[in-house]
Amino acid sequence: MSTRTLWYAVNKELVKKQVPVPTLDAGEVLVKVKAIAFNPTDYKHLDFGIAQNSGLGCDFSGDIAEVGSGVSLVKVGDSVSGMISGGNDERPERGSFTDFVKVHETQVFKFNSLKIDGSKEIPAGAPTTYEQAASLGACLATTAFAYESYNRWDTSKKNSQSGYALIYGGVSSLGFMAGQVAKYLGFNVIAVASSKHKDLLKLVGITHVVDYHDEDWVEQARKIGGDDIVYAYDTISFADTLSLVCKAVSTTKPVKINVSLPGTPEPENLGKNITIDAPLTYxxxxxxxxFGPRRIEGEPHFMKDAPTNIAHANKLLAEGVITALPVTVVGEGIDAIPAGINAIRKGVSGEKVVITL
Ligand SMILES: NC(=O)c1ccc[n+]([C@@H]2O[C@H](COP(=O)([O-])OP(=O)(O)OC[C@H]3O[C@@H](n4cnc5c(N)ncnc54)[C@H](OP(=O)(O)O)[C@@H]3O)[C@@H](O)[C@H]2O)c1
Incomplete structure (x- = not known):
């Protein structure tokens, strides 16, 4: 086992390469990948040339095949999943569209054991399969990062928050995680999502659902939350979605809003009580x-906080707090990567697209 397959983005083309199986530094583990999930960021890195010559992909699940020196949190044979920041031209061999992923032990989500489900459609549920575990990578890591490193909430502390949280894009993969963790933290959650997703949201205890297709969804949300919507996550992050989200939140209390895309234009005359941040999991x-001509700087504490953020997410997983979205499996084998990219590029509705290896 000296080489592996890794799918690269090269000048907006998907290219399959054989590259060396990585050697491990202290604290790192090698994961034999069993499933790969797809995120919008993957096709954007490819189609918009954000990655010009680097391995693509963020989400994976699999079993630990090898551990580096000093590894103490996991062992060979453990089932894990996670997010690695693929599409980075300065670290071209990092992407998750591969059969062996190298990752730091503090960056993985841990599971008692996982199996391959093997079905094409897997319903929402507690993550017990490689397909479901892979689907949690970026969305759970982003939620942990946004809530801990930006909002400074300790996500291991149940019922430590109060008031209403509005999750715009309630069943986007990010919104589905953000809503569940907000609920655990004690917020009353209002999900803004198509009405067809009501049952899916009910499954995770979110019963306040407002349909974004309704012209008066802002009024509907305010009718539920009154002037007590003190947190919002705009997981869609267009100028018009953020503008409406800003109208839905409290006008008198301090409000935090997270957006999913850095650079989303803020509305004019933003209330002085509102702070908007754009957590970027990378x-x-x-x-x-x-990102092309833009360079987005992190704060020094972001990388320092990361192990705690992931450890807290692991606590939620261990407590059974996290339900995975329905999964659609679009292919099997590492040659199915283009099928996964095509599916996520076309757009999804309350599901994660996954391939199995
Ligand atoms: N900052 C970060 O670190 C970070 C991390 C993860 C994701 N992201 C970004 O966050 C965004 C969401 O990613 P994701 O993976 O969560 O998305 P996703 O799962 O692909 O989102 C699909 C969902 O979005 C809903 N949707 C689409 N347009 C909408 C609109 N105008 N209003 C309300 N809902 C709408 C769809 O609703 P229907 O079901 O009704 O069609 C569908 O349920 C992407 O732009 C992604 O690149 C950023």
Missing amino acids: LMSDPYKI
């Missing part, structure tokens, strides 16, 4: 992230 593992 900054958990890198001091900065390059």
